[in-house]
Amino acid sequence: MRVLLVGAGGVGTAVTRIAARRDFLTHMIVADYDLSRAEAAVAALGEHEGRFSARRLDASDEAAVRRALVEESCDVLLNATDPRFVMPLFQAALAAGTHYLDMAMSLSSPHGTHPYERCGVKLGDGQFELAAEWERSDRLALVGIGVEPGLSDVFARYAADELFDEIEEIGIRDGANLTVEGYDFAPSFSIWTTIEECLNPPVVYEKERGWFTTAPFSEPEVFDFPEGIGPVECVNVEHEEVLLIPRWVDARRVTFKYGLGDDFIAKLKVLHELGLDSTAEVTVPGRNGPVQVSPRDVVAACLPDPATLGDRMTGKTCAGTWVKGVKDGAAREVFLYHVVDNQWTMREYGSQAVVWQTAINPVIALELIAGGVWTGSGVLGPEALPPRPFLDLLNAYGAPWGLREEN
Amino acid sequence: MRVLLVGAGGVGTAVTRIAARRDFLTHMIVADYDLSRAEAAVAALGEHEGRFSARRLDASDEAAVRRALVEESCDVLLNATDPRFVMPLFQAALAAGTHYLDMAMSLSSPHGTHPYERCGVKLGDGQFELAAEWERSDRLALVGIGVEPGLSDVFARYAADELFDEIEEIGIRDGANLTVEGYDFAPSFSIWTTIEECLNPPVVYEKERGWFTTAPFSEPEVFDFPEGIGPVECVNVEHEEVLLIPRWVDARRVTFKYGLGDDFIAKLKVLHELGLDSTAEVTVPGRNGPVQVSPRDVVAACLPDPATLGDRMTGKTCAGTWVKGVKDGAAREVFLYHVVDNQWTMREYGSQAVVWQTAINPVIALELIAGGVWTGSGVLGPEALPPRPFLDLLNAYGAPWGLREEN
Structure with missing residues (x-):
């Protein structure tokens, strides 16, 4: 399998390190706007370097991406850029006739008059609009195949297939106890994206009502995460699983709650109240007269780059899917989860836990596609495909998942 | 009396409106970097315009300010700019041989190794270093003669002269119940200056120990403000009174607590934790490539300009001096205060309450100096001069002060 990986940031770099250890890969072209990255x-990659090559590529230039896919005879494009580049990369792969994988879906925009009640443009709408074209081309666009969305969706399908007869609610829960030495406050993930996720209206699915939105930070709950992470305050945020799972899995309700913790939630609220989350430019004094800048860019510039914090970070991060329903006539509740220890990912892969946990999933998916285990055409979420082979391969990669029966 | 007023911002503009109604003023030159202001x-000023003229002047250009004072045959320079311009204006007046008044003193800088225990350069140190030169020139530099510092210092001296035999503690307390229609969060005073005051190490005076600093937001207390404002959470902040009062008034302890309220304190803490209070430049994307900006300027640019909010503001602001000690052998505790209602200042003067309450005090001081009631040479605080005439004139200006006996 020949892969064009677009984006050599934290997640892209971790993808190369994980893929380098697997035989299914014939060649991976690592492309970035910044060739040196x-x-x-x-x-x-050391001894594994031979199966990889680097290339300069602008992810926003659809034609250039299409040419790269054709020139390099790629079977698949793996998108590891930020969500602003989903549409050009998705369309380039369609035009070039290759498969396509990403870890975040095309962006949403809020409802014009009722942003905290109704959906406007939903996450992924831009991609699902082209589903028929993907089916006609007999190629697979596997969307949202990171850890969340991604592994969390595989867990949902696994629960539906093997653990439940009926599902009342599926709630994705993300929590961590990561701390960074030397910083009072240092988010382990891009603050720009975190603001985008957390301050957009959260989306919820209910069978009778369809998709709808709520106010930011709605329905707070304390969720107890496994393997020593413990209780973390979680709130609704906008996330792809809520849009993907109901398309393939029968559940009465689907939510995503992010374990931001009280402190982070309070900080995000202050940024919002002060208008510092905004991407609309403000005018401030510069060295040579007034300049226009985006407040959110300034917030990001004041914080350390999370990709560089791996060595100073301690703790674990957990992605998981909580499912409540009925099995054999009895009520059942389980939490399917994946916990990664930053010390382990740093030692084994030189990658920070959060980016590594995201990166392993598209590599597993590529291996299943290469082996003909995962097949299909059109725009599919991870829950559209058989979950067992994926979960087995996760164990085989040395990063086992877990199941906790809740009482 | 001929006055050079430097600074035609909120406070400077209110100074012109208050002074226009008083006969002591022969002429006031209103100078600003921005001539149109x-x-x-x-x-x-309408009918009173005749005694006023406008002039362009750069407050940082000491030589230009000195020339303006000489050319315009001024008796006194009134500094209504922000504290960065204190030293050039103070030195220009000394060089020109005029009196000098300001409402904030030269800036502090924290102690190099123990910022939250010991003072580094204190507020006003730069000015007091030149005290002997002012004495030799037989001119008066009256520093800190706004409302706080200013009226608060006059109250302290009045308490020492007339209300107490011995003073245990003098605590300046500032609180308000101002709200701005249409904004969840809109500070009524410059956020740039508020951050400077609140995030610098607060200074405290104790007779045995001298001046020392504490951590920001130390010693929180709820103080009950008069005239319907009610209880507000107050914390120690760095302020001039703590440096001025002990030089002329005998007290065992002097503090300044600012009634920021829980919510504002929480917001300032978040700005600090995220590094957004910093004035050190960060690099962010601009329209034509990377630009350098100060995060604190960006915070200010995201909030409405407080000087423009007067007509949407409701409520009152209180400045006051709480004094605890002994009179005629009995314990006594009083709060001397000045409350201003924004609705009244807007109607009477077209000025927002906070800037108006600052501006009235230097005008009263000018009137006392013009009449020969306040005389002196050297660098003096308001508490170095007789308080009664000042307090009587405050009543005569129609903005009476009050005294509350505490039990």
Whole structure:
């Protein structure tokens, strides 16, 4: 299998390190707008470097991406850029006749008059609109195949197939106890994206009502995460699983709650109240007269780059799917989860836990596609495909998942 | 009396409106870096305009300020700019041989190794270093003669002269119940200056120990403000009174607590934790490539300009001096205060309450100096001069002060 990986940031770099250890990969072209980032990712692979090459590529230039896919005879494009580049990359793969994988879906925009009640443009709408074209081309666009969305969706399908007869609610829950030495406050994931996720209206699915939105930070609950992470305050945020799961899995209700913790939630609220979350430019003094800047960019610039914090980070991160329903006539509640220890990912892969946990999933998916275990055409979520082979391969990669029966 | 007023912002403009109604003033030159601001302040005076003129002047250009004082045959320079311009204006007046008044003193800088225990350069140190030169020139530099510092210092001296035999503690307390229609969060005073005051190490004076600093937001207390404002959470902040009062008034302890309220304190803490209070430049994307900006400027740019909020503001602001000690052998505790209602200042003067309450005090001081009631040479605080005439004139201006006996 020949893969064009677009994006050599934290997640892209971790993808190369995980894929390098697997035989299914014939060649991976590592492409980035900044060639030196792509070259550094390849150079770090040591003995495995031979199956990788670096290339400069602008992810927003659809035609250039299409040409790269054709020139390099790629079977698949793996998108590891930020969500602003989903549509050009998705369309380039369609035009080039390759498969396509990403870890976040095309962006939403809020409802014009009732943003905290009704959906406007939903996450992924831009991609699902082209589903028929993907089916006609007999190619697979596997969307949202990181850890969340991704593994969390595989868990949902697994629960429906093997653990429940009827599902009342599926709630994705994300929580961590990561701390960064030397910083009072240092988010382990891009603050720009975290603001986007958390301050957009959260989306909820209910069978009778369909998809709808709520106010930011709605329905707070304390969820007890496994393997020593413990209780963390979680709130509704906008996330792809809520849009994906109901398309393939029968459940009365689907939510996503992010374990931000009280402190982070309070900080995000302050940023919002002060208008510092905004991407609309403000005018401020510069060295040579007034300049226009986006407040959210300034917030990001004041914080350390999370990709560089791996060495100073301690703790674990958990992605999981809580499911409540009925099995054999009895009530059942389970939490299917995946916990990664930052110390382990740093030692084994030189990658920070959060990016590594995201990166392993598309590599497993590529291996299943290469082996003909996962097949299909059209725009599919991870829950559209058989979950067992995926979960078995996760164990085989040395990063086992877990199941906790709730009482 | 001929006055050079430097600064035609909110406070400077209110100074012109208050001074216009008083006969002691022969002429006031209203100077600003932005000539149109100075012209607008003068034009708004209507029938009183004749005694005022506008002039362009750069407050950081000491030589230009000195020339303006000489050319205009001024008796006194009234500094209504922000504290960064204290030293050039103070030195220009000394060089020109005029009196000098300001409402904030030269800036502090924290102790190099123990910022939250010991003082580094204190507020006003730069000015007091030149005290001997002012004495030799037989001119008066009256520093800190706004409302706080200013009226608060006059109250302290009045308490020492007339209300107490011995003073245990003097605590300046500032609180308000101002709200701005249409905004969840809209500070009524410059956020840039508020951050500077609140995030610098607060300074405290104790007779045995001298001046020392604490951590920001230390010693929180709920103080009950008069005239319907009610209880507000107050914390220690760095302020001039703590540096001025002990030089002329005998007290065992002097503090300044600002009634920021829980919510504002929480917001300032978040700005600090995220590094958004910093004035050190960060690099962010601009329209034509990367630009350097100060995060604190961006915070200010995201909030409405407080000087423009007067007509949407409701409520009152209180400045006051709480004094605890002994009179005629009995314990006594009083709160001397000045409350201003925004609705009244807007109606009477077209000025927002906070800037108006600051501006009235230097005008009263000018009137006392013009009449020979307040005399002196050197660098003096308001508490160095007789308080009664000042307090009587405050009543005569129609903005009476009050005294509350505490039990």
